[in-house]
Amino acid sequence: MQYRQLGRTGMKVSELCFGALPMGPRQKNIDVDTCTRIIKKALDGGVNFIDTAQIYETYEPIRRALQGHNREVVIATKSSATTYDDMEQAIREAREKLAVDYIHIFHLHAARATANIFEERAGAFRCLLDAQEKGLIGAVGLSTHGVAAVRKAATVKEIEVIFPLLNIAGMGIIDGSREDMLAAIAVAVDAGKGVYLMKALAGGNLLGRYHDAMAFARQVPGIAAVAVGMVNETEVDYNLGYFNGADPGPVETSTKGFAVVESVCSGDGACLQACTNEAITMVNGKARINPDKCLLCGYCTEVCPHFAIRMI
Incomplete structure (x- = not known):
């Protein structure tokens, strides 16, 4: 190290x-x-x-x-x-x-x-x-x-x-x-x-x-x-x-991301303001997360008043 x-x-x-x-x-x-x-x-x-x-x-x-x-x-x-x-x-x-x-x-x-x-x-x-x-x-x-x-x-x-x-x-x-x-x-x-x-x-x-x-x-x-x-x-x-300088081989990848529970989402838009990478949009009055842009920082979860954003 x-x-x-x-x-x-x-x-x-x-x-x-x-x-x-x-x-x-x-x-x-x-x-x-x-x-x-x-x-x-x-x-x-x-x-x-x-x-x-x-x-x-x-x-x-x-x-x-x-x-x-x-x-x-x-x-x-x-x-x-x-x-x-x-x-x-x-x-x-x-x-x-x-x-x-x-x-x-x-x-x-x-x-x-x-x-x-x-x-x-x-x-x-x-x-x-x-x-x-x-x-x-x-x-x-x-x-x-x-x-x-x-x-x-x-x-x-x-x-x-x-x-x-x-x-x-x-x-x-x-x-x-x-x-x-x-x-x-x-x-x-x-x-x-x-x-x-x-x-x-x-x-x-x-x-x-x-x-x-x-x-x-x-x-x-x-x-x-x-x-x-x-x-x-x-x-x-x-x-x-x-x-430490070793070659640990190929990394094991796993799929993870955030998703919006639409039945809980109020569409207030607070998550849009919190997202630092413009990964969240509103579709039919509900927040939607673009996984290709999401940095998995979790800042959106902090501001959601209804805990509608969950890690999956």
Whole structure:
């Protein structure tokens, strides 16, 4: 396993970052004991970097997996809070549920962020800076799918870490192409920001191209790590093997996706606004998901007032 410096944060992280989104209730909704076992396996295999978020609801298995682990594990979390008070609560929640005094990285969680993100989230941003000054968090970051937001974050000295979406197919990138995002990341790296990547497999859409997709992501100049979601021990073994230089053979692909229960859907359209990749349309007053565009992020499930969107 390679370990790389994360920009100028002083943190050294494993190239393989454990992405905690898919195991939580937004996607697979795996029980806590199983989640704990999966995370422990990754940590025992050399992973020292975990990415999670307030809305992922995966703090409990991470806390359990850290118990008794004898190496420091870098935890990155995030919140979509917009106000000072809400972000303060998000920080408190993370520290309490993870049973830690200190969070290594805390991001503004803003998939659809524009270049105005730091004005739009001024209260939350100020809270993160205050928490950093108090020693509650190590680095302030931005998690985004947008090119303009990455470019803006590269110019903001208080932002030390950027977590952008990038994959070989360019799926899910907002306000630009794959090449545009690569250029924005290069600007961020040149500015000394720590950068690690999300959605290298486009939420599972590129599993059939695993080796090409991962080779592309790993070769982006200056990035520290690639976050990969893993929902069983077989996936952990496969990714550990690949990132440790072995040839684990062809990846086993499985079909998964989100579907709308039309009898429950009210047609209110909240999911359309939440979708970062325009994968949802309205057909005869009901939401419909295009599986070819869906990144399996689960953001639509969070906003549906009737829980009409289910993973299948």
